[in-house]
Amino acid sequence: MKIIVNQKLLVFDGEINLEGLLLELSVSTKYMAIEVNEIIIPKSEYARYLLKENDIVEVINAVGGG
């Protein structure tokens, strides 16, 4: 299954949910947010949110800024 994560193409064998994706990317859920196809997915739904072919995922955090 192909999905786009932060503008990069990732390919997975079989199904993957958001929790699995973050595990795969070694990303902690502290102080971050995820959008799938421009819709924010609350952290409480990561474990049951199954990604679909061609989903566009954005993993977002706070960085230095003024």
Add this chain to the structure above:
Amino acid sequence: MNKFIINNKTYNSRLIVGTGKYKDFKETKLAIEASGAEMVTVAIRRMNLGQKQDSPNLLEFIDPEKYTILPNTAGCYTAADAIRTCNIAAEILNGEKLVKLEVLGDEKTLYPNTVETLKAAEILVKDGFKVMVYTTDDPLIAKELESIGCVSVMPLASPIGSGLGLQNKYNILSIVENANVPIIVDAGVGTASDASIIMELGCDGVLMNTAIACAKNPILMASAMRKAVEAGYEAFSAGRIPKKRYASASSPIEDNICNDE
């Protein structure tokens, strides 16, 4: 002296600082400590999903338990993009809805697009956000943003990162005189005296980033800015003397042994 209250929280420091353009997170942390700021701005961006996933997160250095984190909408040129960014920021910060709204007009000047800013502010306020809004130094727009329900109006001193200091002090004065929400001058400060001049006008606070982060010694400049903001505010509160064209002697005129008449 008045208390500095934003979104029902009282702050001792009237200086708000950004976290951009520093060499590293360590320098960011040291500069913020030296500035005495209790509220710091951050930007919202895609996470770097490179090789080093153990690379630290900014909010591990700038503890949200200790500082009020003010996420900005920097880089947004439409109301829709700014609103999307604010919603993401609230998700990142576990539901906190205090935001710095900035909708920009063009890359060269980074001047605020007030039409889009007004649109975004209206929607964000309705959605329960506590909006601190970056805007032009136009007194009518500032008042309109207050009427919409923004918790603070933040006119520029001069363009972001320009270091030109306060360019239109009479507009800022008009904004301050008409305001019922804190007025925080955001952007354009170059050095300590710029911050003092802003505070001496009666502004409630100053927000800056580049002036500290890009100084040769950011930590020392952060300390200078802390003092400048405090000095300017104390001078405003103390009430300055009126300006006169001619001298007024500080020493007694009478009983001068060198000038007996």
